[in-house]
Amino acid sequence: MTAKVSSTAKTGGSMVDQAVEDWTDAYFNRTKQAIGKFGDATVTYAVFMRRPVVSAPRLAIDWLQDIAAERGFHVEIDLRYEEGRWVGAGEPLMYLTGPFYHLVDLETLLLQKIGPTCVAAYNAFSMCMELPDVSFLAMDARHCAGTEMAELMAYAAAVGSGRAKRKGGAVGFIGNATNATAHFFGQEKGLGTMPHALIGYAGSTVRAAEIFHETFPDQNLTVLVDYFGKEVSDALAVCARFPDLAAAGRLAVRLDTPGGRFCEGLDPAASYAVLDRNAPKAIRGYRTEQELRHLIGPGVSAAAVWHMRESLNKGGYGKVKIVASSGFGPEKCKIMSLADVPVDVVGTGSYLPDVWRETYATADIVDYDGEARVKVGREFLIRKGD
Numbered sequence: 001m002t003a004k005v006s007s008t009a010k011t012g013g014s015m016v017d018q019a020v021e022d023w024t025d026a027y028f029n030r031t032k033q034a035i036g037k038f039g040d041a042t043v044t045y046a047v048f049m050r051r052p053v054v055s056a057p058r059l060a061i062d063w064l065q066d067i068a069a070e071r072g073f074h075v076e077i078d079l080r081y082e083e084g085r086w087v088g089a090g091e092p093l094m095y096l097t098g099p100f101y102h103l104v105d106l107e108t109l110l111l112q113k114i115g116p117t118c119v120a121a122y123n124a125f126s127m128c129m130e131l132p133d134v135s136f137l138a139m140d141a142r143h144c145a146g147t148e149m150a151e152l153m154a155y156a157a158a159v160g161s162g163r164a165k166r167k168g169g170a171v172g173f174i175g176n177a178t179n180a181t182a183h184f185f186g187q188e189k190g191l192g193t194m195p196h197a198l199i200g201y202a203g204s205t206v207r208a209a210e211i212f213h214e215t216f217p218d219q220n221l222t223v224l225v226d227y228f229g230k231e232v233s234d235a236l237a238v239c240a241r242f243p244d245l246a247a248a249g250r251l252a253v254r255l256d257t258p259g260g261r262f263c264e265g266l267d268p269a270a271s272y273a274v275l276d277r278n279a280p281k282a283i284r285g286y287r288t289e290q291e292l293r294h295l296i297g298p299g300v301s302a303a304a305v306w307h308m309r310e311s312l313n314k315g316g317y318g319k320v321k322i323v324a325s326s327g328f329g330p331e332k333c334k335i336m337s338l339a340d341v342p343v344d345v346v347g348t349g350s351y352l353p354d355v356w357r358e359t360y361a362t363a364d365i366v367d368y369d370g371e372a373r374v375k376v377g378r379e380f381l382i383r384k385g386d
Contacts, residue, residue, distance in 0.1 A: 014070060014071075016067065016070050016071075017070075017071070020067070020105055020106065020109060021105065023108070023109060024105045024106070024107070024108040024109060025107075025108050028104050028105045028107060028108060029105055031104050031105075032101060032104050032105045035100055035101045035104065036101060040099050040100055040101045041099075041100045041368050041369050042097065042098065042099060042100070042368075042369055042370070043097070043098070043099075043100045043103065043365045043367060043368055043369075044095050044096065044097040044365065044366055044367035044383065045095065045096040045097075045103065045107070045363045045364065045365055045366070046092040046094075046095055046363065046364055046365075046366045046374075046381040046382075046383070047092060047093050047094050047095075047096065047110075047111070047114060047361060047362070047363045048090055048091060048092045048093055048361070048362055048363075048364075048381060049087070049089065049090075049093065049114075049115060049118060049119075049360070049361050049362070050089055050090060050358075050360070050362070051089050051119070051358050052086065052087065052088055052089050052122065053086075053087050053093075053118035053119055053121065053122045054084060054085070054086060054087070054118060054121035054122045054125050054159060054160055054163055055079075055081040055082065055083055055084060055085045055086075055087050055093060055118060055121075055159075056083060056084075056114075056117040056118045056120070056121040056155065056156050056159040056160075057079060057083065057093060057094060057114060057117075057118075058083055058155070058159075059113055059117065059151070059152060059155055060110055060113035060114045060117070061077060061079070061094075063109070063110070063113060064077070064096070064106065064110060065077075067106060068098070068102070071102055073098060073099050073102045074098060075096055075097065075098035075102075075103065076096070076097040076098060077094060077095075077096055078094060078095040078096075078097070078383075079093070079094045080092055080093060080094055080095070081093055081094075083159055084121075084159055084162050084163040084166070085163075086163075087118070090380060092381055092383070093114070093118070093361075095366075095383055096363075097367075100365075100368075107363050110363070111360075111361040111362070111363060113152060114361040115359040115360050115361030116149070116152060116153070116156075116353060116356075116359040117152045117153070117155065117156045117159075118156070118359075118361070119156075119353045119358055119359045120152075120153050120156035120157065120160070120351055120352055120353060121156040121157070121159040121160040121163070122160065123160065123329065123330050123351040123352075123353065124136075124156060124157045124159070124160025124161055124164075124173065124351040125160035125161070125163045125164050126160075126330040126333070127160075127328070127329070127330050127333040127346075127348065127351055128160065128161055128164030128165075128168070128170040128171075128172045128173070129164050129167070129168050129170060130330070130333040130334045130336070130337040131170075131333050131336060131337055131343075131346065132164070132168050132169060132170035132171065133170075133171060134171060134343055134344065134345065134346055135171050135172075135173075135174045135344065135345045135346070136157075136161065136171075136172060136173040136174065136345070136346050136347075136348060137173070137174065137175055137176065137177070137191055137192070137323075137345055137346070137347045137348070138153075138154055138157040138173055138175070138176035138177065138185075138348065138349070138351075139176070139177045139192075139325065139347045139348060139349045140153050140154070140157070140176075140177075140348070140349035140351070140352055141153075141154075141176075141177055141178050141181075141349075142349065143349045143352055144352070147180070150178065150180070150181065151180070151181055153351075153352060154176050154178070154181035154184050154185075155181070155184050156351075157173050157176065157184070157185075157351060158173060158184035158185055160173075160351070161173035161185075173185055174187075174191070174345075175187045175190065175191040176190055176191065177190045177191065177192050178190045192222075193212055193219070193221065193222045193223070194208060194212055194222075194223070194224060195224075196224055196227050196256075198211065198212070199224060199227040199228075200227065204228075205223060205224070205225055205227060205228065205230075205234040205237065205238060206234070206237050206238055206241050208223070208224075209221060209223045209238050209241065209242065210241070213242065213245075220245075220250045220251070220252070221242065221245055221250060221251050221252070222251075222252040222253070222254050222321075222323055223235075223238050223251075223252070223253055223254065224253075224254045224256055225238070225253045225254065225255065226255060226256050226257045226258070226263075229261065229264060230264050231253075231255060231257060231263050231264045231304075231308065232263075232264045232265055232307070232308065232311045233264060235253040235308065235311065235312065235320075236311065236312075236315050236317070238251070238253065239251065239312070239315060239317045239320055246317050246319060246320050247319060248319070249319040249320075249321065251317075251320050251321070252320065252321035252322065252323050252344065252345070253308065253312075253320060253321075253322060253323070254322075254323040254324070254325060254347070255300045255304060255305065255308060255322065255323070255324045255325070255326075256300065256324075256325045256326050257298070257299050257300050257304060257326065258298075258299060258326070259297075259298055259299035259326070259327070260298060260299075261298055261299075262298045262299075262304075263299075263300075263301070263303075263304035263307060263308070265307060265311075266301075266303060266304060266307055268296055268297075270303075270307075271295075271296035271297075271301060271303035271304075271307075272296055272303075274303045274306045274307050274310070275295060275296060275302060275303050275306065275339060277306075277310075278306045278310075278339075278340075279302070279306065279338075279339040279340050279341075281338070282295055282302065282335075282338045282339035282340075283295060283296070290331070291335050294331070294332050294335040294336070295335060295338075295339060299326055299327070300324050300325065300326045300327070300328075302335065302336055302338075302339035302341050303339075305322060305324055305336075305341045305342060305343050306339070306341065306342065308322055309322060309342040321344040321345065322342065322343050322344055322345075323343070323344065323345040323346075323347060324341075324343045324345070324346055324347070325346065325347035325348065327350055328346045328347070328348040328350050329348070329350035329351060329354065330351070332350070333346070364378050364381055366378075366381050366382045366383065367382075367383070
């Protein structure tokens with residue numbers, strides 16, 4: 001053990017230290033006090049997860065380095081899996097070496113910034129790989145528990161998307177819904193046009209489109225078409241109102257039909273018929289109940305997207321794009337791929353982890369002052385060669 005920590009180093013007193021003390025687990029704060037009394041040690045933490053993930057550590061590492069600079073200590077970071085790399089279950093993502101006194105109270109906050117991010121990046125990667133020709137828009141902010149989580153999740157989508165671009169030539173995520181995190185996607189501002197509330201305000205889907213276009217005449221126009229339950233009728237009406245935008249490929253209709261009803265013109269039988277015409281292989285094999293719901297059920301199903309594409313083409317609007325949203329997670333994207341859906345953009349917040357316990361990252365000390373030591377059962381974490 002090294003010498004006791006000086007009173008100056010222990011008190012510090014910065015707002016950052018106070019915030020860490022307030023939000024970390026009490027036993028870490030008490031351990032820090034004990035180390036301050038009995039002497040510091042140089043320790044190495046192994047950080048790992050219990051399920052496969054995509055490495056997304058940058059925001060956590062930036063935070064840790066900022067804390068180290070604030071406190072005036074050095075932390076050695078041995079990142080075993082660079083950003084965007086696949087990490088197997090139980091494999092140490094990184095090793096952190098530094099003074100026990102300054103690291104012990106950071107574990108809680110550090111892990112909060114690693115686990116959810118790596119799982120969300122994994123999900124985003126999986127979705128982009130299932131639909132490599134589709135553009136994705138991150139619309140997760142409203143589902144996040146505050147702005148810090150929103151930043152972490154936007155970053156995760158960008159990391160997962162980047163891996164899909166490299167590995168599969170996917171289009172991936174082209175942007176997100178908020179200005180604050182648009183930079184992760186190479187954008188200056190968030191993307192998006194109108195919520196359902198604007199259509200309610202306008203009184204009709206066409207009038208809402210007119211209001212938006214008159215306000216932002218230079219922007220491409222994406223119009224929600226499910227507000228009145230007349231997806232096809234309103235889509236065609238908007239196309240007829242803006243034929244020049246439609247012909248130029250600057251008009252898109254967004255399907256966001258709620259799961260409690262079918263898209264206009266569909267029911268189970270009609271949905272089967274649509275897929276039988278356009279993607280028969282999707283309904284020929286065995287499908288689970290959930291897979292069938294994604295294919296021919298209510299809401300934004302594969303059949304609904306094909307139905308809209310058929311209707312637009314029949315009306316002479318082949319260049320009008322289709323944006324789909326509502327429940328697009330990894331599983332739904334896989335089914336949409338099986339049905340070869342003609343969707344141009346997917347708006348999603350469902351790459352956020354469904355099972356939160358899977359996001360739990362863990363850190364164990366594996367070395368004290370150069371001596372490898374870890375609790376029984378975690379020997380696999382000891383750094384090879386140590």
